[in-house]
Amino acid sequence: MxxxxxxxxxxxxxxxxxxxxxxxxxxxxxxxxxxxxxxxxxxxxxxxxxxxxxxxxxxxxxxxxxxxxxxxxxxxxxxxxxxxxxxxxxxxxxxxxxxxxxxxxxxxxxxxxxxxxxxxxxxxxxxxxxxxxxxxxxxxxxxxxxxxxxxxxxxxxxxxxxxxxxxxxxxxxxxxxxxxxxxxxxxxxxxxxxxxxxxxxxxxxxxxxxxxxxxxxxxxxxxxxxxxxxxxxxDFIGTTNFIDAVVEKSEGEMATVRYGQAGDTVTVTSKERLIVGEEVHLCVRPESLRIRQPEAGEFKMTGIIKSSMFLGEKERYFLVDEVGSEWIVDAYDIGKTHFEGFVQMSAATDKIHIIKKSN
Structure with a gap:
């Protein structure tokens, strides 16, 4: 055969x-x-x-x-x-x-x-x-x-x-x-x-x-x-936002991590075997972030829009969060809406990916 x-x-x-x-x-x-x-x-x-x-x-x-x-x-x-x-x-x-x-x-x-x-x-x-x-x-x-x-x-x-x-x-x-x-x-x-x-x-x-x-x-x-x-x-494939986080809870393929200056938590799926207290990276693609009020349980972050770039099918925003880290958010099909100044960003939990720092 x-x-x-x-x-x-x-x-x-x-x-x-x-x-x-x-x-x-x-x-x-x-x-x-x-x-x-x-x-x-x-x-x-x-x-x-x-x-x-x-x-x-x-x-x-x-x-x-x-x-x-x-x-x-x-x-x-x-x-x-x-x-x-x-x-x-x-x-x-x-x-x-x-x-x-x-x-x-x-x-x-x-x-x-x-x-x-x-x-x-x-x-x-x-x-x-x-x-x-x-x-x-x-x-x-x-x-x-x-x-x-x-x-x-x-x-x-x-x-x-x-x-x-x-x-x-x-x-x-x-x-x-x-x-x-x-x-x-x-x-x-x-x-x-x-x-x-x-x-x-x-x-x-x-x-x-x-x-x-x-x-x-x-x-x-x-x-x-x-x-x-x-x-x-x-980082090599496309564009990705990274933020440091710490594992607070890990059961099976579900993990709760704490991130950001405010100490927010989010629960996401992970195929990696994680240990409580372990430092990890959260990565989220620019197209997965939304400039809007976050819903309960979602990943959330605040920032200030520093500049933007019109790319036809989308508007690309460049932001800085409260600790000075840079973020990229792609807003699609928003018509003539234009965001400025202090904003809130959010992403659904299934759009958040965990990468072990050892990797």
């Missing part, structure tokens, strides 16, 4: 000189999923992608693809076609020849090459452009050629290293939708590298958040955004 785990990374380490780039990476990726490696520049995400592809040899650990240990296999024998940031198309070759290149290297029969290239071009909507050269195509079309060159190999996994970074904002969004739709229609397993949080949240089945060569969290976009395991993840 075929395993549902297509890629299995076991204790993978990579060192360049004195720089320990990958630190004990353990990760299992299921077939047919869109997985995004997310993190800032230099966090190890591209190094891990290239280690999976075989462009780098890992210094410690094992890389298993389709139940086969591939540590000693060169890239062309791993079945991991890669779409690069700069596409890496051959300028002297036509679209057809660029896409067929991998099959030609394998010396596949001419009839098979023709059939597979035509099928791949149809999948990425390039039919009719076979005789064009890369310089005659737009950035979006070149990206599709690079994708077709990966698809034509019929490999179990496709690796993409920030393939949309050279496109303008509108085209990025269009190609993003196309890429996700193609992955779902064909049941592809895709590993996608980006530093763009919105890209990761909108495209992925699962996100791997990297922090200095290690994995901080692996989860669904919803889990990463609303249930970050560490302050780093909460």
């Amino acid at each position: 075929e395993s549902n785990i297509l890629l299995d990374l076991k204790n993978v380490n990579k060192v360049f000189g004195n720089n320990h780039v990958l630190k004990d990476i353990n990760l299992q990726i299921e077939r047919g999923k869109f997985i995004t490696f997310l993190g800032p520049s230099g966090c190890g995400k591209t190094t891990l992608l290239r280690s999976i592809a075989g462009f780098y040899t890992v210094d410690k650990g094992e890389v298993w693809i389709d139940d086969k240990l591939v540590n000693d296999l060169p890239p062309y024998k791993r079945g991991t076609p890669m779409v690069f940031q700069e596409y890496a198309l051959f300028p002297h070759m036509t679209v057809f020849d660029n896409i067929a290149y991998g099959l030609d290297i394998q010396k596949r029969p001419e009839g098979e090459v023709q059939q597979r290239v035509e099928a791949a071009m149809a999948q990425v909507k390039l039919t009719g452009l076979e005789e064009r050269y890369p310089h005659e195509m737009s950035g979006g079309q070149q990206q599709r050629v690079a994708m077709a060159r990966a698809l034509v190999m019929n490999s179990p996994i496709i690796l993409l290293d920030e393939p949309l970074s050279n496109l303008d904002a509108k085209l990025r969004e269009e190609v993003r939708v196309e890429l996700r739709t193609l992955q779902q229609e064909l049941g592809l397993t895709v590993i996608y590298v980006t530093h763009d949080q919105l890209e990761a949240l909108s495209m992925s089945d699962y996100i791997v958040v990297f922090n200095k060569g290690a994995i901080d969290q692996y989860g669904t976009p919803h889990e990463i955004y609303y249930e970050p395991r560490t302050q780093y993840v909460a």
Whole structure:
């Protein structure tokens, strides 16, 4: 019976000189999923992608693809076609020849090459452009050629290293939708590298958040955004307000914490095992806060609005609370209402997330 785990990374380490780039990476990726490696520049995400592809040899650990240990296999024998940031198309070759290149290297029969290239071009909507050269195509079309060159190999996994970074904002969004739709229609397993949080949240089945060569969290976009395991993840994904708190009561998945100068308490759910007296962070997203009178049991805070920014669908307010901490509140669909001066903020208890300080 075929395993549902297509890629299995076991204790993978990579060192360049004195720089320990990958630190004990353990990760299992299921077939047919869109997985995004997310993190800032230099966090190890591209190094891990290239280690999976075989462009780098890992210094410690094992890389298993389709139940086969591939540590000693060169890239062309791993079945991991890669779409690069700069596409890496051959300028002297036509679209057809660029896409067929991998099959030609394998010396596949001419009839098979023709059939597979035509099928791949149809999948990425390039039919009719076979005789064009890369310089005659737009950035979006070149990206599709690079994708077709990966698809034509019929490999179990496709690796993409920030393939949309050279496109303008509108085209990025269009190609993003196309890429996700193609992955779902064909049941592809895709590993996608980006530093763009919105890209990761909108495209992925699962996100791997990297922090200095290690994995901080692996989860669904919803889990990463609303249930970050560490302050780093909460701060890196989107915008988050943090406030220190102390656990007063903990029973099962319910915890009562005390916070703020006034010593207010709020009871929230927590998947973490908490201890009475433990110091924790409360995090709340700007869109979860409301500038209004709090209701009983809600999280509440007072502050003074220092400035605001109109962003079309929302007004973003920048506030300072009674101890000088800064807050961000996003107010949506408020028409011509504009808040100023001293205000009260509140949030429903299910919008408050607890992060252990040890994390």
